[in-house]
Every structure is written in structure tokens, then in C-alpha cells.
Amino acid sequence: MSPQTQKLRFGVGTSKRRSIPISKIDLDLTNARFRDDAKDQNQAIEFMLAVAGEKCLGLLKDITTRGDLNPSDLPIAVVDGTRYRMLEGNRRLTCLKIWKHPALLNSLPADLKDRYQKRFQSVIAKSPFSPPDALDVVVVTSLEEADSWIDKKHGLGKESGASTVEWNSFEKDRRRFRRTNKRSPSYSFIELLNAEYSDDPMLIRYLTEVINVQYTTLKRLLDNSVMRDEIGIQYHLNGRTTMKLSASEMRPFITHLLADLAKRNQDSRSLHSSEDVGAYLRELADKELPSPSAMAATVPPGDNSKTEPSGQSYPQSPDSQPTSTPQGNDSPSPPKPEPKPQRRKTHARVFEGLDLSGFSEKIADLATNTSRLSVENNPDVVSILLRVILDLTAFQFLDRFGKGNPPRELDKRLLEVLKILDPGATEQLKQAETARPFNTLFHSIRNDPNHLRLAQFAVHSPSFVSTAAETKRLADRYEPMLEAMNQKLLEAGTE
Incomplete structure (x- = not known):
């Protein structure tokens, strides 16, 4: 040279x-x-x-x-x-x-x-x-x-590409799995799709795009009760995700869902609330899944009349005789009407789709796992978890943004949080039509000794029983505050 x-x-x-x-x-x-x-x-x-x-x-x-x-x-x-x-x-x-x-x-x-x-x-x-x-x-x-x-x-x-690039949410989940062997629901779902549809290049192409641009929106869909209870895509505590229908039956639904996200036909604006997500999933299921009956509740044990596989018969007992057609009547018996397919009842849940990624991993996972519980079936458990989530989130938030050590009492912690989120919350409460939401919440906590009764009694009373409606109402009341806390933590950045 x-x-x-x-x-x-x-x-x-x-x-x-x-x-x-x-x-x-x-x-x-x-x-x-x-x-x-x-x-x-x-x-x-x-x-x-x-x-x-x-x-x-x-x-x-x-x-x-x-x-x-x-x-x-x-x-x-x-x-x-x-x-x-x-x-x-x-x-x-x-x-x-x-x-x-x-x-x-x-x-x-x-x-x-x-x-x-x-x-x-x-x-x-x-x-x-x-x-x-x-x-x-x-x-x-x-x-x-x-x-x-x-x-x-x-x-x-x-x-x-010359600058340092921060990991996106999927990359963080993937690294967390490699370090701790712990799968998030969305990462577990990605693993399932990779295993079941690796031979489908179009579906995998959509999946790759969703990972890059709409991973958090996918998480909102997976956290929704309709996905679990009606469609049958279920995340289990062992970190695995299963589908009630076969992979081939689910393929059109999965492909359409991923295409909508990849092409931004659906995003966080159109899927803002859990109701929006549920309506979208039901419409997509009606269009792309075989039939609602395939996702109906499991038939009780002992009733084989609706579960016997097609093309397969069970042996008859030696004493059984075929049913004969009455003599002189050539007309066949009228067929029994098909039972109208019923979708499984959707249970009320709290914190569906709530993102608490700005808090510690422990708090974020606790909120996600709480959102999977039916409030009707577990009102006291959900009420206790709600109390714990409010306590932990308020403590971490005040540890970051508060002055001095966070107060010991929950009501005082929440009042301090609301002062930071909305400094005007301490002003005189206006009429309901013009009062800001956090101002209303602030004065409710300060002026109503029973405002946090459910959350306090859920932990401290051995005999108090929370109703499902009370627990759901209390969770809905505080969800906007949790969202605002999380947003402020995300904007402040994490170490």
C-alpha cells in the first residue's frame, strides 16, 4: 500500500x-x-x-x-x-x-x-x-x-444512528426477561406469536412493526378483560400466554389486529379507554373468529352432548338399542333448534390498561396483576390491593417530588400528591360544573372523613366487607390521579 x-x-x-x-x-x-x-x-x-x-x-x-x-x-x-x-x-x-x-x-x-x-x-x-x-x-x-x-x-x-439510542419498551422487557427470566404479558404474547406463526411472513412483518411503534398500545389490548374472558387469550402467572382456540382459528384475528396497529388504523387515541378497547376487540372478534360458540364457557363435566368431537363416536353399551321411527310416519323428526351462542360474561375490573411504568417494577406489576382480577369475585382482595397501590405510589411520588419525608397517613400522602399535581387544588372548591377534578378530589379527602373509608377498612378491619360496586367506584375515582403521577415521573426521567 x-x-x-x-x-x-x-x-x-x-x-x-x-x-x-x-x-x-x-x-x-x-x-x-x-x-x-x-x-x-x-x-x-x-x-x-x-x-x-x-x-x-x-x-x-x-x-x-x-x-x-x-x-x-x-x-x-x-x-x-x-x-x-x-x-x-x-x-x-x-x-x-x-x-x-x-x-x-x-x-x-x-x-x-x-x-x-x-x-x-x-x-x-x-x-x-x-x-x-x-x-x-x-x-x-x-x-x-x-x-x-x-x-x-x-x-x-x-x-x-450516530447517537446513543434509548431502549424502547419491548427491548426493556426483553432485557428484563434475559436477566430475571420474568416475562411481561406483552413480551409473553410476542413469544407465543413467534412460536405459532413463524411460517407466516406477513404476520411476522406486522408483528415487527408493532414492536417498534405500538408496543404499549398492544399492552393495553392484552390487559383488557374482553381479550381474556371473551376471546380467550390469557396470560398466566407462570409467564406463559395461551389461546383458547387453535392457532389456525386465531390466525385471521391476530393478523387483522397486528395490521391495524402496524398501519396505525388503531392507536392510543382511538383506543383511549378500556371501553374503546373492549368495543374494538368485540367487533374484530365478530368479524374474524369462527363463531362465538367456540369461545363459550366450558360445558360441565358429564355432559358430552355438546363436546363430542365431530367424526368420533363413543361406544354404546350392549343393552342400548337404536331409537326406531314410529310405524306409519314417514316424516322425520324436526331438528332440535341450535342453541343461541352466548359469550362469556365480562367481569368488572379495575385499572384496565393503566400504565404505571414510571413507578418501580414492583408497583407496575402489582397494578397489572390487580387489573386481571374480577371485582365481583374478589371485592375484598381488590380493595386491599387498591389500598396498597395508593400507598406505594404516593410514597414513591413524594419521595421524588415532595418536601421532606412522606407522611405516614394515607390521606395526608394523597393530599400532598394532589398539591404537587395541581397547586390550585388548595383553593376554595367551586361549583361542581367548574371545579377541576383534582381540586374536587383534594377537598373530598380533606373534608370527608369517610372518603377513604373503604381503602382504610380493607386493610385494618378484620370484619368489614367491601362490595364490588364500592371497590370499583373507589378505584375509578383515583385512576386519573395515578395516571398523572405516572406521567410526571416519566417526564422527570428515571435513573
Whole structure:
């Protein structure tokens, strides 16, 4: 190869990985998160906690518990005279500086100090590790060199594929299964389709598109009671999904459903409520499934008149004689009328299609499993689970967005949650026609001592029995609040 065409060796650049004393690294005063440039390092910490205090607290909990930082994601710093300026990793540096010198929190404004000082000190006190003295960083020689890497890290250029791309919901489910052997209902359904229809390229093509663009909408369909009770696609607690009908009988229905999602004939707007989902599934089942009778309730044991397979007979007893036609009557007996096929009764359920993915996996799974229970058959169980879900979600939400430790009492927790979701909820309650939903809920909890009676008694009373209607009404009342909490957590991002 001639000198003119000789290629450069890959990996030769000016950036170098080094271990730098934390005391010699400064926060970037012009950080993109800040509302304005900070004038000094103390104000940089103030600005960081003002815009990302909860995330910093969550990150510090992770760092102090693990005793290490993510080795696959190194901070980026640039030489700044005799010191170094952090260009990427300012949140990590903030946490490490506070861990090393908690007294830095003393210079915060009163509101931030009240909100964070004790909580940061509590996290630090619980850590079994001592804070590090140095930090491994990638040192670059210029801002221009760092900019291209930072842009890629934060999603600029992701359209071309050059940027880091966040996993979608299916990819997260797939990774969770590979790590824990735990299947979500939607991931289990995908496995079933891959096993049953791998020879159908059109169906698999639709499936691939749905995974990429409408996976969460598919989850709403699978969580709906019509899919389970009437169509017969059932997710079991062992992580497997089964179909009541055969794969060949289900093929037209599955293909049509996936095509609707892949082509966006149906999406989260048209399938907004559980009623919308149920109506769509029933219409599709009437059009594409063999007949409602194929999905009717199982015949009780001992009655073979409707379950005997076609083309197969059972042996007769030796004493049995064929029924003879009366002499002199050539007309055949009129056929018995076909019984009118009946669909299985749909049971009322709570939280159908409710997405709590912004909360912990435990809470999200608890809500999903609760949505599979019939309220009529399990009113007390659902009522207890409702109480637990309200308690856990309010605690996690206030741990992220609240001031100080979450209150112990459920009603006080919910009032704090509503203040954050709707600061105007504490205003005087207006007429029902003009009152905001969260304002109405806030004043109901505050002014009506019996408002949470069902949720409290479900756990604390050994004799109180919840009715199905009461339990369903209470769950429906709080579902919008749970949705709003989840949305705020998703917008805030997770560590």
C-alpha cells in the first residue's frame, strides 16, 4: 500500500482517560440545565439542585449503595488552566462533591436547604462506603472535541444512528426477561406469536412493526378483560400466554389486529379507554373468529352432548338399542333448534390498561396483576390491593417530588400528591360544573372523613366487607390521579 493510501490506525485521538482528584474538578458554570450561567461553584450546586435535585438524590443513593460509578459511561472534562472543568457528568460530580463535603449544603437558599439537606445527609450516613478522592474521566483538549461526543450522548444526531439510542419498551422487557427470566404479558404474547406463526411472513412483518411503534398500545389490548374472558387469550402467572382456540382459528384475528396497529388504523387515541378497547376487540372478534360458540364457557363435566368431537363416536353399551321411527310416519323428526351462542360474561375490573411504568417494577406489576382480577369475585382482595397501590405510589411520588419525608397517613400522602399535581387544588372548591377534578378530589379527602373509608377498612378491619360496586367506584375515582403521577415521573426521567 502506497504512503498516499495508507490508513490511519483506529483509536488514535487526543482524548485520554485519566484519574483526576475531585478537588481539582469544577462544575461547568454554563451547564445546559441551568436557567442562567452560575457565577461560582456554590451557585452551580444551587442551580443543579434547583433543576435536578430529586435526580441527584436518586443518583447519590445509587452511587453510595453500589460504591462505584457506571464504568461504561465516563465523564468528560477539559483542561482549564491548572484545573479541570466538567463538560459531561456534572450531576455525578455534584453528588460526589456533596458526599465528600456535606457542608456544601449549608450555603443553599433556605427552601432548597430545607428540602434536601437532611435527605442527602441521611443517604450519606447509610452508605457502607467512604467517598472517593479521585474520579476517572476522559480529558479532552478542547470544547470542540467534547461537543461531538456530548451531542451524541444526549440524542442529537439520533436520526442518523450516530447517537446513543434509548431502549424502547419491548427491548426493556426483553432485557428484563434475559436477566430475571420474568416475562411481561406483552413480551409473553410476542413469544407465543413467534412460536405459532413463524411460517407466516406477513404476520411476522406486522408483528415487527408493532414492536417498534405500538408496543404499549398492544399492552393495553392484552390487559383488557374482553381479550381474556371473551376471546380467550390469557396470560398466566407462570409467564406463559395461551389461546383458547387453535392457532389456525386465531390466525385471521391476530393478523387483522397486528395490521391495524402496524398501519396505525388503531392507536392510543382511538383506543383511549378500556371501553374503546373492549368495543374494538368485540367487533374484530365478530368479524374474524369462527363463531362465538367456540369461545363459550366450558360445558360441565358429564355432559358430552355438546363436546363430542365431530367424526368420533363413543361406544354404546350392549343393552342400548337404536331409537326406531314410529310405524306409519314417514316424516322425520324436526331438528332440535341450535342453541343461541352466548359469550362469556365480562367481569368488572379495575385499572384496565393503566400504565404505571414510571413507578418501580414492583408497583407496575402489582397494578397489572390487580387489573386481571374480577371485582365481583374478589371485592375484598381488590380493595386491599387498591389500598396498597395508593400507598406505594404516593410514597414513591413524594419521595421524588415532595418536601421532606412522606407522611405516614394515607390521606395526608394523597393530599400532598394532589398539591404537587395541581397547586390550585388548595383553593376554595367551586361549583361542581367548574371545579377541576383534582381540586374536587383534594377537598373530598380533606373534608370527608369517610372518603377513604373503604381503602382504610380493607386493610385494618378484620370484619368489614367491601362490595364490588364500592371497590370499583373507589378505584375509578383515583385512576386519573395515578395516571398523572405516572406521567410526571416519566417526564422527570428515571435513573
